[in-house]
Amino acid sequence: MRALVTGARGFVGPYLLDALRQARAEAFECDMAALPSALESVKPTVIFHLAAQTFVPDALRAPLETYETNTMGTAKLAEAVRASGLEPAPRILFTSSAEVYGARDLSEYPLRERLDLRPANPYGASKAAAEAILLGEARSFGTDVVIARAFNHIGPGQKEHFVVASLAGQLARIAAGAPPQLLVGNLESARDFLDVRDVVAAYIALARHGERSEIYNVCSGGAVTIGDVLGELIRIAGVAVEVREDPQRLRSAETRLSVGSSEKLRARTGWSPQIPLSRSLRDVYDAARDAATVSVKL
Amino acid sequence: MRALVTGARGFVGPYLLDALRQARAEAFECDMAALPSALESVKPTVIFHLAAQTFVPDALRAPLETYETNTMGTAKLAEAVRASGLEPAPRILFTSSAEVYGARDLSEYPLRERLDLRPANPYGASKAAAEAILLGEARSFGTDVVIARAFNHIGPGQKEHFVVASLAGQLARIAAGAPPQLLVGNLESARDFLDVRDVVAAYIALARHGERSEIYNVCSGGAVTIGDVLGELIRIAGVAVEVREDPQRLRSAETRLSVGSSEKLRARTGWSPQIPLSRSLRDVYDAARDAATVSVKL
Numbered sequence: 001m002r003a004l005v006t007g008a009r010g011f012v013g014p015y016l017l018d019a020l021r022q023a024r025a026e027a028f029e030c031d032m033a034a035l036p037s038a039l040e041s042v043k044p045t046v047i048f049h050l051a052a053q054t055f056v057p058d059a060l061r062a063p064l065e066t067y068e069t070n071t072m073g074t075a076k077l078a079e080a081v082r083a084s085g086l087e088p089a090p091r092i093l094f095t096s097s098a099e100v101y102g103a104r105d106l107s108e109y110p111l112r113e114r115l116d117l118r119p120a121n122p123y124g125a126s127k128a129a130a131e132a133i134l135l136g137e138a139r140s141f142g143t144d145v146v147i148a149r150a151f152n153h154i155g156p157g158q159k160e161h162f163v164v165a166s167l168a169g170q171l172a173r174i175a176a177g178a179p180p181q182l183l184v185g186n187l188e189s190a191r192d193f194l195d196v197r198d199v200v201a202a203y204i205a206l207a208r209h210g211e212r213s214e215i216y217n218v219c220s221g222g223a224v225t226i227g228d229v230l231g232e233l234i235r236i237a238g239v240a241v242e243v244r245e246d247p248q249r250l251r252s253a254e255t256r257l258s259v260g261s262s263e264k265l266r267a268r269t270g271w272s273p274q275i276p277l278s279r280s281l282r283d284v285y286d287a288a289r290d291a292a293t294v295s296v297k298l
Numbered sequence: 299m300r301a302l303v304t305g306a307r308g309f310v311g312p313y314l315l316d317a318l319r320q321a322r323a324e325a326f327e328c329d330m331a332a333l334p335s336a337l338e339s340v341k342p343t344v345i346f347h348l349a350a351q352t353f354v355p356d357a358l359r360a361p362l363e364t365y366e367t368n369t370m371g372t373a374k375l376a377e378a379v380r381a382s383g384l385e386p387a388p389r390i391l392f393t394s395s396a397e398v399y400g401a402r403d404l405s406e407y408p409l410r411e412r413l414d415l416r417p418a419n420p421y422g423a424s425k426a427a428a429e430a431i432l433l434g435e436a437r438s439f440g441t442d443v444v445i446a447r448a449f450n451h452i453g454p455g456q457k458e459h460f461v462v463a464s465l466a467g468q469l470a471r472i473a474a475g476a477p478p479q480l481l482v483g484n485l486e487s488a489r490d491f492l493d494v495r496d497v498v499a500a501y502i503a504l505a506r507h508g509e510r511s512e513i514y515n516v517c518s519g520g521a522v523t524i525g526d527v528l529g530e531l532i533r534i535a536g537v538a539v540e541v542r543e544d545p546q547r548l549r550s551a552e553t554r555l556s557v558g559s560s561e562k563l564r565a566r567t568g569w570s571p572q573i574p575l576s577r578s579l580r581d582v583y584d585a586a587r588d589a590a591t592v593s594v595k596l
Contacts, residue, residue: 060438067373067431075365102437116414117430118437125434129427132415133365136423139400139416140358 001025001207004044004090006032006077007051011158012095016048016200023204032073039084046091046207049077052127055161056099059123070126071133078137078145091144093207096131098151098192098219098258099124109223110192110261113149113215131215138213146210148203151219151260154280155196156287163249164193167230168284171237172292182241185249187227192219192259195275195283205269216265220273223259232278236285299323299505302342302388304330304375305349309456310393314346314498321502330371337382344389344505347375350425353459354397357421368424369431376435376443389442391505394429396449396490396517396556397422407521408490408559411447411513429513436511444508446501449517449558452578453494454585461547462491462582465528469535470586480539483547485525490517490557493573493581503567514563518571521557530576534583 003020007013008029020027030038032051052070053059059066074094081090101111102118119125137143158165163185174180194202202218210216234241265271301318305311306327318325328336330349350368351357357364372392379388399409400416417423435441456463461483472478492500500516508514532539563569 063435063438064370064373064377067370071427071431072362072365072370075362079362114414116412119430119434120437122431122434122438125431125438128430128434129369132417132426132430133369133420133423136417136420136426137361139418140361140420140423 001046002042002044003027003046003048003207004038004042005029005048005050007049010050010054012153012196012200013050014157015155015196016050016203019197019200019204032076035077035080036084039080039086043086044090045088046093047077047081048093048095048203048207049074050095052095053123056121056123057161059126060121063122066122066126067129070123071129074130075133078134078143082141082143089144091146091207092134093203093210094130094134094145094147095203096127096147096149097124098149098217098260100128100131100149103256106257109257110221110259111217112261113217113264135213144212146206146212147215148206148218149215149260150199151192151194151217151258153194153196153199154284156283158284163226164229164281164284165288167233168288169292171233171239171241172285172288174241175237175239175289176292180239180241182243183246183249184230184243185226185246186256187230188225188256190223190225190257190259192221192223193229193277193280194218194220194273195280198273198275201274202265202269202271205271206265209269211268216268217260217262218265219260219262221260221262223257224277229281232281233285236282299344300340300342301325301505302336302340302345303327304345304347308348308352310451310494310498311348312455313453313494314348314501317495317498317502330374333375333378334382337378337384341384342388343386344391345375345379346391346393346501346505347372348393350393351421354419354421355459357419357424361420364420364424365427368421369427372428373431376432376441380435380439380441387442389444389505390432391501391508392428392432392443392445393501394425394445394447395422396447396515396558398426398429398447401554407555408519408557409515410559411515411562433511442510444504444510445513446504446516447513447558448497449490449492449515449556451492451494451497452582454581456582461524462527462579463586465531466582466586467590469531469537469539470583470590472539473535473537473587474590478537478539480541481544481547482528482541483524483544484554485528486523486554488521488523488555488557490519490521491527491575491578492516492518492571493578496571496573499572500563500567500569503569504563507567509566514566515558515560516563517558517560519558519560521555522575527579530579531583534580
């Protein structure tokens with residue numbers, strides 16, 4: 001496998017590059033602007049398209065930029081691949097999102113890939129639109145496309161505007177001496193968390209074994225509430241805290257439950273998650289503690 | 299109703315403006331570039347968004363331009379409406395296309411609105427992506443959106459790269475003295491033709507009575523083969539012709555059958571088609587004959 005990775009400087013990108021290199025694949029990162037020349041020089045067999053605007057509140061603030069980056073950016077990638085004339089044409093592994101499903105009836109969980117899409121924010125809509133365009137390109141021109149619908153993923157290095165990273169960061173700073181007030185959003189929201197290392201393993205498995213023009217949820221299959229995650233992180237941190245609800249962290253259009261079925265991914269590729277949530281949270285906390293210690297020393 | 303019409307200079311636009319004015323609605327046309335100022339000055343209650351790149355072969359030649367115009371153009375419209383802050387917010391009547399369905403199993407005809415989307419060309423994909431973005435805007439921001447999925451429509455004035463206009467134009471020129479060779483594509487393809495005057499009546503009915511965030515097929519509910527249309531046009535023209543298959547007119551990704559159910563539209567709005575196919579074809583031919591006569595005189 002010769003892999004080209006867009007959005008390699010985001011949260012997931014470095015983990016994917018590491019995993020590819022550990023699997024002895026050649027892996028190259030690529031800016032969207034440099035795509036045509038990168039296609040020509042790298043001649044990839046797979047393109048992992050991670051480049052995106054990924055933060056829902058930013059998408060709510062700036063929908064057009066989100067559509068431009070996530071939808072048109074993906075269309076431009078597909079057309080650049082086609083224009084490159086590479087033979088064999090590289091596979092595009094597109095990282096979509098569980099946000100395409102939107103909020104559903106309880107009877108529809110765990111979410112499966114055949115559901116109709118009802119994105120409830122511009123981020124989810126930008127990904128649903130990109131899926132439509134990519135699958136259209138596949139039907140129109142035979143483009144080799146596999147779509148991965150990622151649910152929540154966590155791991156060391158994630159920015160603190162994502163919930164688990166925020167809780168771990170606050171706890172680490174409290175452990176380092178900050179005041180013990182911990183700001184939280186909705187603790188009853190339940191999410192399907194997957195360690196980012198399991199996420200990139202799924203992407204690589206799909207690049208290798210996914211069926212063309214098929215869509216696969218990338219998720220654990222189980223839901224955990226934010227409150228349970230917080231309890232575990234407090235236990236790991238070993239600090240006493242005062243939990244305060246922060247209205248700014250309560251998203252208006254938030255999905256209260258998100259849990260998918262990963263049956264299709266597992267059946268097709270043999271993938272299964274290797275890292276239990278407790279280890280993910282321990283690693284996230286350790287990284288947050290190191291960062292907090294560094295910032296205290298500075 | 300105060301109506302703003304984008305794409306008013308296309309085939310459908312002038313019919314819509316006529317019908318709106320006959321219904322004593324105030325109707326204004328608007329370039330996409332002038333949208334913000336038009337929203338402010340007109341303060342529309344409804345926006346009929348017709349502006350699009352509508353020709354499938356052009357979409358196959360230039361997918362990115364098609365996504366830019368049809369998908370991003372629609373996103374920009376929705377955001378311009380939101381930015382206008384108009385109260386009450388105008389309804390957006392979006393003209394999507396039966397091309398979002400793609401080719402289906404015979405058992406799925408007549409096509410209904412709840413089917414999953416499988417566009418088989420970039421035009422259909424651009425409309426599917428625009429639908430996803432618009433419905434996402436509705437869920438995110440409460441935008442008032444109604445989606446009309448138009449099937450094939452015909453009427454005087456349509457460009458000759460559409461099949462019925464092409465056949466009528468050729469026949470009219472033969473009647474005016476041109477050589478009697480008639481070039482055709484696939485005569486067995488069956489289409490759900492609706493007169494453009496019935497189409498615009500459906501759009502107005504949906505602007506008035508369509509349910510928010512709902513999708514309605516705009517079609518007759520019956521399929522006619524291109525061969526049958528040709529037979530009727532030859533009868534109307536009263537000329538003898540020699541029919542020749544033209545490989546350039548056989549689209550590679552062509553949908554062989556297209557027929558929709560208009561049950562949802564009829565049930566919701568009371569609309570029903572008023573113009574039988576024979577009259578549409580007569581009017582199309584008469585207009586083609588006038589054009590041919592003019593061009594002969596010139």
